[in-house]
Amino acid sequence: MVKPLYKWKIKQRAQNVEAYQQECLERFGPFQSAKNKQAIWFHCVSVGETNAAQPLIEHYLKLGQPILVTNTTKTGQARSKALFLKAPYEALFQAVYLPADQKSLIADFYQxxxxxxxxxxxxELWPNLIDQADKFEVPCILVNARLSAKSAQGYSKVPSLTRPMLQNFDALLAQDVATQQRFIELGLEASKSEVVGSIKFDxxxxxxxxxxxxxxxxxxxxxxxxxITLASTHAPEEEKLLNGxxxxxxxxxxxxxxxxxxxxERFDEVFKVAQSLNLNTQRRSLNQSIQLDTQVYLADSMGEMWLxxxxxxxxxxxxxLNEPGGGHNILEPMVLNVPTVIGPNYFNFQAIVDEFLQANxxxxxxxxxxxxxxxxxxxxxxxxxxQLSQHAIEVLNQNKGSLQKHIAVIDRFLSKL
Incomplete structure (x- = not known):
């Protein structure tokens, strides 16, 4: 029952038949041969995790190390390919979807x-993915780890799944002490964890x-x-804020x-929202430029957030601002000295936001x-x-250095191979 429903969802969002067939192959097999075996495999669920891993991936690509990236979402894979599937890294890099977390599929993928x-x-905690890493003797590291109190509570309800997963980790590099403690309480061996901060600060x-x-x-x-840029918005944030x-x-x-x-998949929906408010709107996807009378510009493109x-x-x-929310990365605008505003639901980035909040x-x-x-x-x-942007830069500068700490731990495992 799971596979037909999963395939139906893939078909709903696929751009064409070829894209649908390719994604099904990557999710359910038969898997194609690897572009490069003996790669470092990064699993990044979506855009945010891909962006977070970017400096780590770049570091090892520059050293000539083959890299495999798997993503769960279409936007995550598009971001991975936009970043790395180009010169000078093209020969060393491959991005595919993560297979469905079924034991036989995951085992076949490892092989x-x-x-x-x-x-x-x-x-990113997937029972079979982590279990098969142990079976195939592939060291498994969770980097830039974060775990909200809400997520920890969810994992605590299934200890028979959570505890074995965490015990199979070889290392866990936490963004903050609260995250480290939550993982330990769920079953992680304390000796396998370190608090190294967030790569996102680097x-x-x-x-x-x-x-x-x-x-x-x-x-x-x-x-x-x-x-004013409204970034990484969800429904009904666009309607509420544009109306306001x-x-x-x-x-x-x-x-x-x-x-x-x-x-x-929400680009057209958001365009209709702007139209319904009678706001003069142009669209990036149509190569429209911003005119003197443009009130809203819909940036319906991929990979241009920095722009x-x-x-x-x-x-x-x-x-x-949406419910239940959870928030997204606030550091990118801050790096560019852009004053940043968020809503109250930021539990996915609790420790980071709290530090910036304390510093005004x-x-x-x-x-x-x-x-x-x-x-x-x-x-x-x-x-x-x-005041907002200057204080943000000060906090950013105080927190740099996590990237090198991550590299040091990863290198330790690579040296044993």
């Missing part, structure tokens, strides 16, 4: 690909997007526009809102009204905006 090391990113904005943003400012006459910002947009023709929905942040004077990071480096709105007021304040009150 076909023969990885030397399995690296899971953040909170990011820097790609120069290519900064340069592209400068070009667009010139080409589209954006130098004097007040630009509409009076300001109508009174200030120099203001522009860029909307970047989290999931591409939209680089154009902004204020940002809202989504998945934090992020603004939190408890409702859509609060978020709108804070975004408007960011583009109207230069002192407030500068």
């Amino acid at each position: 076909k690909y023969q990885p030397i090391l399995l690296i899971l990113v953040e909170t 990011i820097s904005a790609p120069e290519v997007f900064i340069e592209k943003a400068q070009q667009l400012k010139h080409d589209w006459n954006l130098a004097r526009r007040k630009i 910002l509409k009076p300001y947009l109508e009174q200030h023709s120099d203001c522009l809102v860029i909307v970047v929905p989290r999931h591409p 939209w942040y680089a154009l902004s004077q204020a940002s809202f990071v989504g998945g934090s 480096a992020v603004a939190i709105g408890q409702s859509e009204h609060d978020v709108v007021q804070l975004l408007v304040r960011c583009v109207e009150d230069q002192d407030f905006a500068t």
Whole structure:
């Protein structure tokens, strides 16, 4: 029963028959031969985890080490390929979907690909994936690990699954002490864990997007526009915030809102939301430029988040105003000195947000009204905006160094192979 339903979901989101057939092959087999055996295997569920693993993956590709990346989502795989399936890494890199977590499929995948090391990113716990790593004697490491109190409570309800999974880890590198303690309480051996901070603090904005943003400012006459980006949004965040910002947009023709929905299957839906509010909207997917009378620009493209942040004077990071929410990465806009606002539901990034909140480096709105007021304040009150962004940079600088700690642990395992 599971496989037909799974295949139906894949078919619903597939762009064409070929894409559907290819994804089914990667999910259910028969698996194709590996491009490179003896690769380091990174499993990154979606875009956020892929972005987090990017500096680690780049480090080993530069050393000439073959890399295999599996993703669970379509957007995650698109991001992986956009980052690495190009010169100079193309020959060393392969990205496929993670097979369904069935013992026979996972075992067959290990046999076909023969990885030397399995690296899971953040909170990716799959019973058969981890069990078969032990069976095939492939060291298994959870990196940049995070675990909210809510997720820990869920895992605690199935100890017969959770405890064996955690006991099969060879190492767990936690972002914070609270995460480490939750994993230990669920069954992880304390000696296998270290608190090394978050790799996400070691990011820097790609120069290519900064340069592209400068070009667009010139080409589209954006130098004097007040630009607010609503990033990684979920329903109903776009409707709530655009509705709240509409009076300001109508009174200030120099203001522009860029909307970047989290999931591409919602692009058309979000366009209809903007239209229903009678906001003059252009779309990236149609190669439309921002005009003088554009009020909303729908960034319905993949892999350009850095570009939209680089154009902004204020940002809202989504998945934090919806229910149940959980939040997304707040660090990317901050790296670009963009004052950042979020909603109250950020439990997936609790420790990171709390640190910025303590330093007055992020603004939190408890409702859509609060978020709108804070975004408007960011583009109207230069002192407030500068204070937020400067404090954020200070926190970012204080937390750098996690990447090298991760590399040191991974190298320790590689040296034993």
